[in-house]
Amino acid sequence: MDNESAKDPHLRSWSSTDWRQNETVTPVDGDPSDDGLVAGTLDERRSFGARSAAVVLGQVVARETQGAHEVWAHAAGRDLAVTQLTPEPCRGHLLRATLGDMGFDAGAFDGDLRVRGIIDQKAFSLVSVMEQEGVLNQWGHLVEEGDIIAIPPGGELDGRFQGHVAYAVVTAPWDLLMQRAEAFEGLAEPGFWTGPAIYSPPPEARAACKRVLQGCSSLLRALGGGVPSSAVAFLRNELLDGVLTAVAKVQVGGGRRQGVLNAARIVRGAEDFVEGGGARQAVQIEDICLALNISRRTLYRAFHDLLGISPKAYLRLKAMSAARARLLDAGDRPTTVTQVALDQGFWELGRFAGAYRAMFGESPSETLRTAQGDSLRR
Known part of the structure; x- marks a missing residue:
């Protein structure tokens, strides 16, 4: 699609962060960033009292991982088989957040893995490859850094992840996906999302999507275990719009690859x-x-x-x-x-x-x- 996509005016460009850095969660009464959005969100909690003001609708878990199975398979609603193809521990880090009926994972690991199975039986999953070194394929198709893998409810992730891989996964129910897709010409057609696909956005769209996903990840780490209602609403829209904007920039016939080789x-x-x-x-x-x-x-x-x-x-x-x-x-x-x-x-x-x-x-x-x-x- 080479049509210009509509864009919510609140969606901002995030400053670049170190995706590989294993951060510790910053207490909510500290100032984790100079970014006005983060400070403003935390100021809202300070103004009314950290314990009583914010209604917590989201939860965040951030931890180091000792193996590939912890990264991929151990999550509610997932049914993934992970096969490690080379010896040595496959270590990494993982952030997992629930935002109402939407989910967000951001993580990285080093290894060589065969991963196959269902990410979510009921929700749509958009997997963004943030960093990639080595061979990465899905359904036999090569996947490059910045590509977006779209998997409908009950669809299978099916491929190989080799070397250092950093990724983000946005998981949303069908009605929410279609609601946000209405702002982007061509994406609101239900038939567009019926099958699994790999999208290859142009370089500037890849970079913009990465900044949004990194920024949301940093905000979630800063908020710690609980996410106030104001941040949940913002993050749900920001994450989906960031990925959909990149998908909407894909050129007709040049970026969509699907089917099993x-x-x-x-x-x-x-x-x-x-x-x-x-x-x-x-x-x-x-x-x-x-x-x-x-x-x-x-x-x-x-x-x-x-x-x-x-x-x-x-x-x-x-x-x-x-x-x-x-x-x-x-x-x-x-x-x-x-x-x-x-x-x-x-x-x-x-x-x-x-x-x-x-x-x-x-x-x-x-x-x-x-x-x-x-x-x-x-």
């Missing part, structure tokens, strides 16, 4: 077959080829093109990552290391523990104890 389709089919077949380690490559009606060579080529590893290596890593996800969930669903290992097809427990430590930087029993400890502290 062949290599991604083959990998998805192999994953679905394995998930339906019980223990992953027992599945043979010949069984997958037969189920998908493809040759062994075609299967190997698809995995190398999409993930850079062989199908057998991927199945081992997928089982190992599934074991970690289960151990991390032990606070809500009690289990043992032995049971998890056997469920994922690892029959030699000593080798499983050694491979697990090499992959994630800690033993499976350490993961289990941490999950159980976190559950007791809730």
Whole structure:
């Protein structure tokens, strides 16, 4: 779309901030920024008393993360399978905010991950790639820094994230998305949003979108755990308008890519077959080829093109990552290391523990104890 988009007059350009910086939450009685908006919001709370004036409609959690599963999978309403493709801990940081019926995630991590699954069953998700080093693809399509991935309710995130990745996710219910889209020519048509898509805005639109998302992230960190009603209303509009403005700048025919490419389709089919077949380690490559009606060579080529590893290596890593996800969930669903290992097809427990430590930087029993400890502290 090369039509000029309408823009709410309150949407401002934010000053650049360091996206990679792991900030600590600033107390609300301090002055976290020279920006007039932040100071004004906090002044409102000071004027009426920090404890009684603001009606808190939003919540913010900001923390360091020790692994990819914490970044992607552990959130309400999500059903994501995360497979770590290379050894060493995948560390990062995460900010997660609820703003009424809308959500906002901002985070970064370093690693090589296969991520597939549903972000939200009921809401629309707009994923902005803030920083990217290495290979990043969705549905087999390459994704560049500044691209926006649009996923309708119940749609799948399906791709590979390699290297350093910083991202932001705006999650909004359908009616709110359509309400804000009315201000942008061409975006208010419901058919525009029916399928998953990757949008590549021009450079100036990418930069403007990044400034808005960074600014909102900084404001949320400054506000701390609770967000007053005045800030919730502002942030909901600002976040959606910032992303929609960038999408509206996409040139017709030049920025929208959707659909699943062949290599991604083959990998998805192999994953679905394995998930339906019980223990992953027992599945043979010949069984997958037969189920998908493809040759062994075609299967190997698809995995190398999409993930850079062989199908057998991927199945081992997928089982190992599934074991970690289960151990991390032990606070809500009690289990043992032995049971998890056997469920994922690892029959030699000593080798499983050694491979697990090499992959994630800690033993499976350490993961289990941490999950159980976190559950007791809730």
